[in-house]
Amino acid sequence: MSNPTNLRYLPTHEWARLEGDIVTVGVTAFAIEQLTEPTYLELPPVGTAVKAGEKFGIIESYKSTSDLYSPVSGTVIERNEPLVDDPATKRKGDPKPVNDDPFGAGWMLKIRLAPGATLDHLLTAEQYDAQLASEGH
């Protein structure tokens, strides 16, 4: 499995991509393979403060339910809205892009880094590949 080298990773299979002080967050293709196709996603509203390593949401599949962990500390400035339910219009969220393109169209959040926050603690693609290999995948 090839994990993009321009991303950084949490051992819990979330990825982070830094552009300026904005970090885009999603889950890896490996996470989706383990979870199977997502059926429901819960993401925090724009403006929520998130902390590195702490839970920010929930992802469900036919098979299981898992927590999602934030790779970085900061403030949510944007969500991938079509993925989640919109109570105002009663539109149902469709998490299919997370299944089909987890590193691209399936992104979940954009987070503005908290002052002084970095991605230095996250795994590189090489380290994440090594983790998957050591777990026997």
Added chain:
Amino acid sequence: MVPFGGWDMPVQYSGIAAEHHAVRTAVGVFDISHMARVNVRGRNAMALLEKVFTNAVATMKVGQVRYGLICNEQGGIRDDILVYRWSDSFSAVINASNRKKILAWLDQHREGEVTLDDRTFDTTMIAVQGPRAVDLVAGIFTDSVRSLKYYFARPLRYREVDGFISRTGYTGEDGFEVVVPSAVGRLLWEELIGGGAVPCGLGARDTLRLEAGMPLYGHELTETIDPLQAGLGWAVKWDKGPFIGRTALEAARTDTTRPVRLGLELDSPRAAREGCPILANGETVGTVTSGTLSPWLKKSVAMGYVRPALASPGTPLAVDVRGTLLNATVVPLPFYRRPKTT
């Protein structure tokens, strides 16, 4: 691949939803070789089965298959199994996770002349399930399987070797389960797929059985749940004579306070999982044993246990899903019943 009852098994091939829909609308195949297959023969084979099995054995016709439970002395479920009656022996199909436990139990309770022959590792078992299953198996084996009745079996020849086929399954659809020697197992698997069957993994097996309201050992069925609580009273025969657990079950028949298995439909797309508390008026009244978003019904469904007074269809309850209370309503099982076509 995931570990399951000592086997490595695929959760999915093409995707749980796609596999699930293939079984509901066409035909899917499942490699269920993990299920334990034991041949029971000898002069006292029937007596052993009558002693450990809640369903009746003596009244079975040759070629008939019966579902039932193996209970402990307290009436708790040690396993749910299928018994096949052949002209000169019986076969038992046992859950993978319970294979050693049940083999030891059978060995412990046999008297007189009984041979227990574990065929799990030299045979392959494949389930062929869905409305098109009958055409597929008739084409591969013999047209006469079309006349095989539900819960009946017959011996089979496939590529010069002997096996058997039954009209049984764990999906709520019409279908068959086939056992052949391992040497031809792969050929049969490939021939079924070549004939249009969609390979299905454990994920779809679970969502299909859940929609069909079928219990899974280790979830709905355990050593501390009895068949009456589990809604399997139909598989306990009171007119058959003594069997292990009978005395405890007779006493339990009139007890209306013990939790019973029920179906829940949630007012949310979120899935209730095993262990989620079930609440009534803010108080915990039971526990979910299995739950998922139903790929066919597109509703969140779950099974669990609550006391009978709260288990009537229409009763409003709630499920605590990771700290979020979701409204749920008791609904009759099964959640899905296949349309009658023949």
